[in-house]
Amino acid sequence: MIDRYITHISRLLLCLIFISCFFACSQFSSKRGAIGFHNLSARYNAYFMAEQDLLNAEYEMKKAFKEDYNQILPILLPMDSILSLPVKPQLENAVKKASIVAEKHQNSKWLDNSYIVLGKARLYMGEWPDGLEALRYVYANGRDENDKNDALILLMRAYIVQKDFSNALGVAEYLSQQALDKNSTRDFYLTKAYLHQQNGEYLTSVAILEETFPMLSKSTETARIHFAAAQMYDRLGQYALANKHYKSVQKNTPDYNLGFYSSMNSLQNEVVLNPERDLSSVGFEKMLRDRKNDDLKDKIYFTMGLLAEHRKQIPEAIDYLQKAASASKGTNTQQKAYTYLQLARINYEALENFEKSKSYYDSALIILPEEAPEYRLVADRKKALDDFVTQYMLVNMEDSLQNLAKMNPAALDNYIDNIIETQEKARVEEQRKAREEMEMAQNATSRSTPNPMMNGNERRWELYDPALVNQGKIEFKRTWGNRPLEDDWRRSSRQLKTLAAGSPDNPLDSAEVPVASSDSIMKKGSREWNELHDTMKQSVPLTEAQLAESQKKKEDALYNLGKIYRFDLKEPHRSIATFERILADFPNTQHKDEIYYLLYLTYDEGNSNKLAWKDKLLKEYPTSTYARLVSKSPDAAGNATAIGTNPVKEYEAAYKLYLDGNYSKALDDIEQNLPAYKGGPMEDKFALLRVFIIGKVRGKEAYAQAIEEFMRLYPSSVYLPRLKEMQELNSVSMGER
Structure with missing residues (x-):
């Protein structure tokens, strides 16, 4: 009995001890024992x-991140939710475990650190609102100043990733006034340098990095930051300082690729700093022979091409760059894209081979990643060059055809006969080569082992037999000729496309002319020869009507070229030369008032020609839209103010004035601001609203003139059918009057 009583008392005491310990270790207790317990549990659990x-x-994210050494390396690892996808389970675990501290260890000194881990993990996963909220909580409620500063440094980094440079600078200004410990100072300097780097302020960024390097230990990450600093010095044109940091890369245990690219860039700078140095003595040949660089030969040739271009050795530069494109292997398409871009630029700027430049831009755009910084610029330039090459070739084609029209009839006939003879020889030679290829394929097939796709005496599928494939190609050429890849190629009723298929050097060379189907050369004077001769001759503008049509095509193409130079390619000097050529060759051009206006816009402020073109516009076309624009606009070039910064809102504001009946104010706003919309996607929409308002305030004749101007200036506008209906209704109304 006594034993049972003692046992009962012992159990009661144990319960009381457990309850007292439980309440003593509460996460809300301020007792030393409770705090020590929760500190221990929070930190080591x-x-x-x-x-x-x-x-x-x-x-893992650092390992997976693909560096683009053609771009300036970011000082800090980007916070990319796509990059974090493979490690999302680990990040979710980090959030889950860090949340335990917030839920069960509120009085622990590791609470702030756990919120920082939680916020950082959420930022990596792209959960920006939750991540930023966690970091702001630490700043507002943190107990340790160092933890609060660390949270602010991470918050600044998040603002930088979001391109919110204003808030990032505000945080940086606050942190610069705080007493930071050694680690926080290092992280703050790196983040501040990252801020200025991402904002394009390279001089400030490298100045901060110079103060940071003494705080960094020897590591691959330090080597990477030295490389980024060297790249920024390169952009600033300070090649000697850049080379100092490229050499520091080698002293900080870089990985192979980082070491290779630092060596390449350093060699490139040595040649720039020593113009007399021979490229063969720099060390590129040795790097090409090194088997470890087999996958990097494209970068070596690319660098040699850049240096050759720097020395104005254009043929050598193109040769090196073409070798670079050929040397790109496997998945290394990024370097190939930059090689194509360089070839496109050289062909455009140095050689003025616009068609080849366009082809290289096409190739680069196919393989350039959409997230690349240049992608949008390349896409816009490619689109501009598509239009440019079409107009440019049209001008040259019409020039060539008009020159042919000036030849005497006998010389023209001989010229056409020479073209036909050259085409025939090329056709027969191509068929001979195709036959030889077929015979070689047949011989190879006869010696080869049976195809596994064949069973017994079953017929072999043609696409497995190269001999049959070649035979099919030859039969196709015999029947249809050498056809381009396009839709509806068998239609016999299509119009001849000589201008599209020919070239300025040989404007009658066309893939659309009839092709003889025999293997022998077509004889001069035969029926086929004469038919082909007559077909090609039809493209030459021999009559006055044909010459007038050719001149009109040339005039319109030059006009389009001038606008492409001005608005798309941003080349004002070529735009001016093209517009002035139109005025010289076509003094009665229907585009004269707009050309005067565009010349006025294109010349720089202070240039006497600018005012001269304005005076001509006001004198010759005082009532035109463009005369009103240059008279009213305080910044007719559309270069300076906030005009045009938000065309959607500005259109809505003008349209509301129109709906409210405030026509004069709406018209003044549109005519004053229209230059800012020039070349933009909403230009014709503003112009259409202007037509409506003119109909309200200036009468039917001005309304008719405004409609005609719109139809002439915007021939491809989606609103054109509507304008034609308006024109018909206005004509009927004026006739009734």
Whole structure:
């Protein structure tokens, strides 16, 4: 009985001890024992595991991140939710475990650190509102000043990633006034340098990095930051300082690629700094022979091409760049894209081979990643060059055809006969080569082993037999000729496309002319020869009507070229030369008032020609739209003010004035601001609203003139059918009057 009583008392005491310990260790208790318990549990349980998960995820993301050494390396690893997808489970675990500290260890000194881990993991996953909220919580409620500063440094980095440079600078200004410990100072300097780098302020960025390097230990990451600093010095034209940091890369255990690119860039700078140095003595040949560089030969040739171009050795530069394109292997398409871009630029600027430049831009755009910084610029330039090459070739084609028209009839006939003879020889030679290829394929097939796709005496599928494939090609050419890849190629009723298929050097060379089907050369004087001769001759503008049509095509193409130079390619000097050529060759051009206006816009402020073109416009076309524009606009070039910064809102504002009946104010706003919309996607929409308003305030004759101007200036506008209906209705109304 006594034993049972003692046992009962013991159990009661144990319960009381447990209850007292439980309440003493409450996460809301301020007692030393409770705090010590929660500090221990938080640090070596939840927080430790959360931090390890985050560190492991960061390590994997760094390994997976593909550096683009043609671009300036970002000082800090980008916070990219796509990059974090493979490690999302680890990041989610970090969030889950860090949350335990917030839920169960409120009085722990590791609470702030856990919120920082939680916020950082959420930022990596792209959960920006939750991540930013966690970091702001630490700043507002943190107990440790160092933790609050670390949270602010991470918050600044998040603002930079979001391109919110204003808020990032505000945080940086606050942190610069705080007493930071050694690690926080290092992280703050790196983040501040990252801020200025991403904002394009390279001089400020490298100045901060110079103060940071003494704080960095020897590591691959330090080598990478030295490389980024060297690249920024390159952009600033300070090649000697850049080389100093490229050499520092080699002293900080870089990986192979980083070491290779630092050596390449350093060699490139040495040649720039020593113009007399021979490229063969720099060390490129040795690097090409090194088997470890087999996958990097494209970069070596690319660098040699850049240096050759720097020395104005254009043929050598093109040769090196073409070797670079050929040397690109496997998945290394990024370097190939930059090689194509360089070839496109050289062909455009140095050689003025616009068609080849366009082809290289096409090739670059296919393989250039959409997230690349140049992608949008390349896409816009490619689109501009598509239109440019069409107009440019049209001008040259009409020039060539008009020159042919000036030849005497006998010389023209001989010229056409020479073209036909050359085409015939090329056709027969091509068929001979195709026959030889077929015979070689047949011989190879006869010696080869049976195809596994064949069973017994079953017929072999043609696409497995190269001999049959070649035979099919030859039969196709015999029947249809050498056809381009296009839709509806068998239609016999299509119009002749000589201008599209020919070239300025040989404007009658066309893939659309009839082709003889025999293997023998077509004889001069035969029926086929004469038919082909007559077909090609039809393209030459021999009559006055044909010559007038050719001149009109040339005039319109030059006009389009001038606008492409001005608005798309941003080449004002070529735009001016083209517009002045139109005025010289076509003094009665229907585009004269607009050309005067565009010349006025294109010349720089202070140039006497600018005012001269304005005076001509006001004198010869005082009532035109363009005369009103140059008279009213305080900044007719559309270069300076906030005009045109938000065309959608500005259109809505003008349209509201129109609906409210405030026509004069709406018209003044549109005519004053229209230059800012020039070349933009909403230009014709503003012009259409202007037509409506003119109909309200200036009468039917001005309304008719405004409609005609719109139809002439915007021939491809989606609103053109509507304008034609308006024109018909206005004509009927004026007739009734």
